Amino acid sequence: MSVLSFLRRRPVPEGGRRVLVPFTGGDLDPVVLDAAIRVARAEEATLVPAYLIVMPLEYRLDAPLRHEVEVAMPLLEAVEHAALRAGLPVDARVETGRTPTHALQRLWEAERFDRIVVPAPAGRSHGFTPKELQWILVHAPAETVILRPDPTLSEGLRLARTLDAA
Amino acid sequence: MDRGHYRILVGMAPGVGKTYRMLHEGHQAKEQRRDVVIGYLEPHDRPETAALAEGLEVVPRLRTAHGGLELEEMNVDAVIARAPQLALVDELAHTNATGMRHEKRYQDIDDLLAAGIDVISTVNVQHLESLNDAIFELTGVRVRETFPDRILDQADEVVLVDLSPEELQERLRAGKVYPRARAKVALENFFQHENLAALRELVLREVAEDVEARRQPAALEPFSKQAVGERILALIEPQPKSQRILRRAWRSAQRLNAEIDALWVRSNGHQPSEEEATQLAALQRLASILGIHFLEVEGADLVSTVRRVAGERGSTYIFVGTPDESRRREIFGGSLLSRMVRELPGLDIRVIADRAKREEEQ
Numbered sequence: 108m109s110v111l112s113f114l115r116r117r118p119v120p121e122g123g124r125r126v127l128v129p130f131t132g133g134d135l136d137p138v139v140l141d142a143a144i145r146v147a148r149a150e151e152a153t154l155v156p157a158y159l160i161v162m163p164l165e166y167r168l169d170a171p172l173r174h175e176v177e178v179a180m181p182l183l184e185a186v187e188h189a190a191l192r193a194g195l196p197v198d199a200r201v202e203t204g205r206t207p208t209h210a211l212q213r214l215w216e217a218e219r220f221d222r223i224v225v226p227a228p229a230g231r232s233h234g235f236t237p238k239e240l241q242w243i244l245v246h247a248p249a250e251t252v253i254l255r256p257d258p259t260l261s262e263g264l265r266l267a268r269t270l271d272a273a
Numbered sequence: 274m275d276r277g278h279y280r281i282l283v284g285m286a287p288g289v290g291k292t293y294r295m296l297h298e299g300h301q302a303k304e305q306r307r308d309v310v311i312g313y314l315e316p317h318d319r320p321e322t323a324a325l326a327e328g329l330e331v332v333p334r335l336r337t338a339h340g341g342l343e344l345e346e347m348n349v350d351a352v353i354a355r356a357p358q359l360a361l362v363d364e365l366a367h368t369n370a371t372g373m374r375h376e377k378r379y380q381d382i383d384d385l386l387a388a389g390i391d392v393i394s395t396v397n398v399q400h401l402e403s404l405n406d407a408i409f410e411l412t413g414v415r416v417r418e419t420f421p422d423r424i425l426d427q428a429d430e431v432v433l434v435d436l437s438p439e440e441l442q443e444r445l446r447a448g449k450v451y452p453r454a455r456a457k458v459a460l461e462n463f464f465q466h467e468n469l470a471a472l473r474e475l476v477l478r479e480v481a482e483d484v485e486a487r488r489q490p491a492a493l494e495p496f497s498k499q500a501v502g503e504r505i506l507a508l509i510e511p512q513p514k515s516q517r518i519l520r521r522a523w524r525s526a527q528r529l530n531a532e533i534d535a536l537w538v539r540s541n542g543h544q545p546s547e548e549e550a551t552q553l554a555a556l557q558r559l560a561s562i563l564g565i566h567f568l569e570v571e572g573a574d575l576v577s578t579v580r581r582v583a584g585e586r587g588s589t590y591i592f593v594g595t596p597d598e599s600r601r602r603e604i605f606g607g608s609l610l611s612r613m614v615r616e617l618p619g620l621d622i623r624v625i626a627d628r629a630k631r632e633e634e635q
Contacts, residue, residue: 153513160562166402166419169561174406176563180520187517198513201559218551 124152127220131159131207136256143224144193156186157200159210168203208242223251277386280430282395285472288450289436291395296325299361312360313347337370344370349381359391366400366420379420398476433480438469503531506588511549518625522592523563533565538578576612595627
């Protein structure tokens with residue numbers, strides 16, 4: 108697993124640190140989840156898994172999207188369960204935006220995060236693109252770690268392992 | 274002033290005869306000596322429609338220029354000033370030109386209704402917001418102009434204007450919907466038989482559900498409302514664990530085919546801290562995405578407030594997180610859950626475990 112890190116030093120906030128793990132498109136790589144859990148545990152932080160929903164332009168940003176939600180909810184439950192099993196406090200989120208980065212921006216405009224752990228693409232058909240990662244590095248309001256998922260895992264296996272981890 | 278009566282004529286596709294029916298009903302109302310105007314009519318270059326509009330007063334439209342085009346929109350102020358008893362307004366899902374009073378025509382109609390004017394309007398099912406994905410999957414066409422489902426819910430009457438796919442295709446071939454050259458293209462694309470059959474099924478189901486939803490409360494109000502179906506009331510607090518309560522409530526609602534209300538009972542005079550405000554905003558966002566109605570009610574006592582709200586909303590099922598109560602308070606003051614069971618008779622109560630505590634103990 109290669110690790111790119113982009114550090115922006117910010118003072119340690121009061122009220123506990125918060126580690127954001129945004130994901131989109133129907134899966135979160137177990138390697139990334141595991142790393143995020145370890146980072147949060149080392150920092151005694153709350154893990155904030157956030158599922159980003161891309162809202163088509165013809166809908167309001169807060170419109171209910173049944174299909175997306177049906178994918179997001181079990182996945183969020185699984186991620187939350189994995190974090191809780193590791194003894195971490197969890198504060199899960201669902202955020203919408205016109206693009207994944209728009210959703211991210213809306214999320215971090217509304218809430219404070221001290222570290223962001225982002226999965227990089229690994230030949231996937233969805234998730235963050237290299238361009239989006241570049242945007243995140245430029246605009247993220249906190250230290251950002253980009254993790255490359257295991258390239259040998261197929262999408263189905265990756266999802267299965269994420270759910271297994273829970 | 275009483276709000277106007279809202280009647281929506283809904284169809285599966287253009288050309289089934291919604292506008293024709295609207296104008297026909299306008300004439301009937303006029304014959305009954307009601308004051309009727311056409312607020313907005315989309316003639317679609319259909320001679321039959323234009324002919325039927327004759328004899329009905331038309332409120333002049335607003336003209337506006339947009340990108341080199343001259344557009345015409347309903348003049349809401351003029352219709353309200355004219356104050357008819359009934360206004361006919363075509364195509365409620367239409368998006369107005371920039372600079373108009375509202376972005377969407379259904380918002381204009383809302384102003385007419387608020388002014389006490391009865392409205393008959395028309396719409397095709399593919400514009401319904403919740404069906405947008407389904408329509409795209411069925412027809413491959415992404416409909417840009419949508420309207421919220423609540424518009425149908427709030428209308429006094431929703432009437433289906435139906436035509437079989439074969440009849441509609443016949444109307445197209447005869448040039449009664451579009452000019453013949455355009456009709457040929459339409460028949461090979463959106464108006465294929467399979468598309469029309471699927472759209473017809475959707476609109477029939479939609480209207481049937483609407484009829485069912487209207488029939489039940491009317492027949493059973495007020496005492497038997499609970500027998501109709503489940504309605505979940507999820508009790509939340511501005512805390513991370515409430516996210517899970519909402520997700521659990523949503524999952525159960527899928528199985529029960531139930532509506533969900535999320536309720537935060539705010540103690541009298543309590544102002545949320547910055548942290549609580551953040552949590553509340555996140556819960557509201559989740560509620561919106563899950564289609565949950567978010568309620569914030571001030572109350573001195575949680576259980577009595579829940580009892581009142583549950584009665585008002587017709588709740589049948591309460592979802593509550595594990596209360597953060599001290600053992601001492603439980604012993605001396607009685608546990609919150611015991612009180613809920615005792616004071617909310619007839620309501621199922623489900624306690625959502627705090628997984629964090631479970632993991633701590635393992």
